[in-house]
Amino acid sequence: MKKKAGVNLLEMIIVVAILGIVAIFAIPYAEIILVRTYEIELENNLDLIRRALQKWRKDCEDTVKRDRGEGALVNVPNENMYPPDLGSLSKSMPFTVYDKFGNATATFYPYPYLYKLPKDPLIGRAVWMQYYASYSSDVNSSSTFDTGRITPSNVVATGVFDISGHPDPTIRRGFVTAIDNTNYSDW
Numbered sequence: 001m002k003k004k005a006g007v008n009l010l011e012m013i014i015v016v017a018i019l020g021i022v023a024i025f026a027i028p029y030a031e032i033i034l035v036r037t038y039e040i041e042l043e044n045n046l047d048l049i050r051r052a053l054q055k056w057r058k059d060c061e062d063t064v065k066r067d068r069g070e071g072a073l074v075n076v077p078n079e080n081m082y083p084p085d086l087g088s089l090s091k092s093m094p095f096t097v098y099d100k101f102g103n104a105t106a107t108f109y110p111y112p113y114l115y116k117l118p119k120d121p122l123i124g125r126a127v128w129m130q131y132y133a134s135y136s137s138d139v140n141s142s143s144t145f146d147t148g149r150i151t152p153s154n155v156v157a158t159g160v161f162d163i164s165g166h167p168d169p170t171i172r173r174g175f176v177t178a179i180d181n182t183n184y185s186d187w
Contacts, residue, residue, distance in 0.1 A: 045118035079133035079159030132157035
């Protein structure tokens with residue numbers, strides 16, 4: 001009697017069951033790896049923008065020192081040394097530095113610190129919360145920068161000194177909490 005070559009039904013069911021069990025454990029692990037990849041990109045983008053903000057401030061301070069001397073820095077408020085919004089980091093527009101009396105102290109000619117503003121990988125576009133150095137209790141301390149649009153548009157605060165991810169879950173497409181249980185808006 002000759003043996004038949006091939007696969008019988010029982011062998012096929014066993015193979016499919018094993019593949020199903022492997023898939024049950026592999027898919028959630030693959031999702032965690034994908035989200036962690038997005039989180040690493042988000043951390044890198046936040047760090048890149050924060051370094052550009054600090055470089056702007058340092059270069060602005062150096063311009064005031066060069067044009068007016070070290071003593072002129074005493075009269076320049078901290079918020080006047082930071083860019084007016086995140087979009088300024090990718091432009092080469094002259095920036096006038098004012099002292100606390102409203103007098104022009106120096107004109108700073110920044111180079112583009114960023115080729116373009118990095119996007120939030122969990123959102124898919126450049127949506128960031130901007131925090132202003134001129135914060136007071138009667139002035140908004142933050143606004144949303146969404147690919148060039150600032151909301152609310154009537155912000156009177158000046159000098160963006162920090163950023164974070166947007167806290168609104170509808171904008172974040174449900175990505176509010178990181179794998180380590182911290183909020184992305186606190187990064």
